[in-house]
Amino acid sequence: MKTLALTTLAGTFLAGTMLANTVTNLQATYRSGQVFLTWQERDLPADALFTVHSHHEPITADNLSAAQTLASGIHRGSARDWWQDPQSFNLKAEPAEPQGFVIADGATPLAPDSGLHVHTVAAATAGSRYFAVTWTGSQAIDPGANSLTRPCRTEVGQPLPIWQATTPAPQPQSAQGKALVISLHGRGGGITAGPKARPANYLWFGDHDQGWREGLPVKFHLTSGGDTVTMTLHDRVWANRPVRESPDARDHCPAISTWWFGYNRNLPVTTDTPEIIGSNYTQRYILALIQWAQNWLGTDPNQTYVTGGSMGGSGAVALALHFPDVFAAALALVPVYSYTWDICSTSKSATAQRIACPMGPIKNRTAKLLDGADLLQHLDGARNISVLADTPPIFATNGRSDASIPWNNNPAFYRAANDARQAFAVYWNDGAHGMSSTAPEDVKNWRTQYRKYRLNQCFPAFSNSSDNRDFGDGNPENGDSEGWLNRGFDWHSAIDQPNRLGMTITANYPGITYPITVDVTLRRIQAFKAAPGEKLRLQINQEKPRLYTVPANGLLTVTGLKVNTPEGTSFTFTKP
Incomplete structure (x- = not known):
């Protein structure tokens, strides 16, 4: 330029x-x-x-x-x-x-x-x-x-956005066909000056939907290597005053965090308003930056991913569930899934207090979005994943002794994802906020595995696995201290044609015990279309084909699929 x-x-x-x-x-x-x-x-x-x-x-x-x-x-x-x-x-x-x-x-x-x-x-x-x-x-x-x-x-x-570095700026279509990874930092991040400064090489000015007023500046850092462009965002909004009414002292400054969501529309004056009305301003500018990356840099719209830890992981979950047509998959380390005022024995505060920081005193007042929707319902991950439509696969970790992200809200989300037959894998242990670093190597490999998914490719969602562990009822004293849902599952050799749909399912991790049974639901089906009540043939490995009737909800699910060896089990749906 x-x-x-x-x-x-x-x-x-x-x-x-x-x-x-x-x-x-x-x-x-x-x-x-x-x-x-x-x-x-x-x-x-x-x-x-x-x-x-x-x-x-x-x-x-x-x-x-x-x-x-x-x-x-x-x-x-x-x-x-x-x-x-x-x-x-x-x-x-x-x-x-x-x-x-x-x-x-x-x-x-x-x-x-x-x-x-x-x-x-x-x-x-x-x-x-x-x-x-x-x-x-x-x-x-x-x-x-x-x-x-x-x-x-x-x-x-x-x-x-405006290039801020002294090195040459990226050129139009310089990332043609590359994947785009949106990286979200934890609470206390987003600092670009002083001893804790993180780099930023782009400046963006938002429109009237992306902030409490038009033209608010956002900085981010863009890197490109191999087949991937990484956009590291900085979650700060200029309030032009210390937001001292926030329960978190880290907001007692003019540039506050928004929990990767948004804030009270009256932020520059006070968030202690009689009516608490806010908007997902932050999510909106993230979507605008993704649009720019696709239009100008040429990133592949089918390969947009979001990842983060703590507050960043929470933002990743919310973005994935609210915008399933944008994100192919999400990796969320120690995230919040839902925001409540329930106190957990291991936590320092309720999860809803995280949103109270940029929104205002929502404990005693109902918080609404600009369209009138209830804020906490809008951010209820268990509710948002309990839908028939395909949601992006989410890979996550959680610690049962996490004092920052309380354990008690997690089981409701785990249960909802399983019941809705959505793609979700999680590993937990008895660790604290930094527990992800102590996860097994195969779980750490989720950092690359989540990049396997595409918006334009069919994938399997696993539920009701016989290998799943007991996550309990939310009390950290109940359930398995270490456990997982859908650990070790993978797939290959997918076929998605007008008259044929299938793949091979594998299950493997150190210490696995075969056989394993699991329900497999096919998501993001592209070419194979089957209506509720339609009769199909289902063949598993070399077994004799059986009759399969598409259920009323239209989801094609192979129930109780048995995986006996690391080589896995194949299945195929065909039309007569």
Whole structure:
């Protein structure tokens, strides 16, 4: 991508000279589906808040009320790159010298005491558009200063994140056909400045659905190697204030975590609101970044995966279950599956308190999403996996003595996944939060096995295995201290044709005892279509074919399939 300083970019319009106590020098630059608005702020109070307006005619005092409001509540110095300041993540940290955002590849950073807003063009704001910026102390319009006198040509397009590194940026379609792995960090991560800083080489500005206001900046780190692109995201949102009402002291800073989901829509003022209404803002920008990777980098839409541990594992489970048409599979280490106020003997807090941090005091008030859905029901993993439709395979680990992610919520999810015949494998032991490092090697190999799945390929979901262990009732004192569901299962030689469907199922891990029986349900069937009540033939190994009637729910399940050896057992459905 050609890199130019903002002041020389095509489509930049100067709007006047400096004036005191107002917004001046407004400029607008269109690029790749977005308008980058910058301005100067002189002699304004520290608590000044700005509003960005748009209109198809030059904005004046007479038509300001008819102009479209693109964003409000924009703070002073919004061009400052807060991702480069340690105090954004910890108020006790030494502050860094203010730096401005770099909003074009290779460009000079903006002045950190200036203003910035990035508008993502929609159908209603496409074409010749004028822009203006006002602030809380004055709605005055001064054409050529805080209001453009020349239009900015805009159109709807694929927004592009902005390369932040000094090395060459990835080129269009440079990841053609590669898999995309979305990597989610745990609680306390997402720090990009100071001693705990993690790298970030891309900057993204979200649209109005991706944050409490349009144009919020997100940073992430992109790497590419072999057949895989990995997008390591940073879960922080700028609140412009320490969120001191949060029960977690790690949120007592201006850039907080969202548990990879979202937050209260009133976040910049307070989350202690009479009505708690939030949105899955974070999930939305993750989906937008995946869309960019597919459209611009060329990653394979059938090979998008999500992985994470702790808070990241929790986010992986929620993303997989809410967006089964996006994610081929998920790997979740020590995740939360559902959010309740139940206290476990091994835990320090209830799981619902994790969501209370970005959402507000939801224990005593019903929390809703923007569409009116109940928040905790929306995040109930056991409910979300109890569906007829195919959900992405989830590979997980949990510790029965985990003080951070309580054990008591897990069995309900395990049971629901099994009863719904969804693809789910889990290993647990009596360990604490770091138990994944003590898992057997075959379980650790799930880190690569989950990448076997594709959105456009049939796969088996295992349930009711005779090798499953007892996970108990949620009390850490009950059930097997070490155990698993669906450990060691795999498949190969899949056939999915209009008149023929089948595969070979294997089961193997150190210490396995044969024979094993298991129910096998075929998911994501592509070519083979069978209606409820239809008569099929089912052949297992070389046995005589038997009659099989498709059940009312339409799920093709081989019940009690016996695996006697490491070589496995084959089965085939055929139409007469």
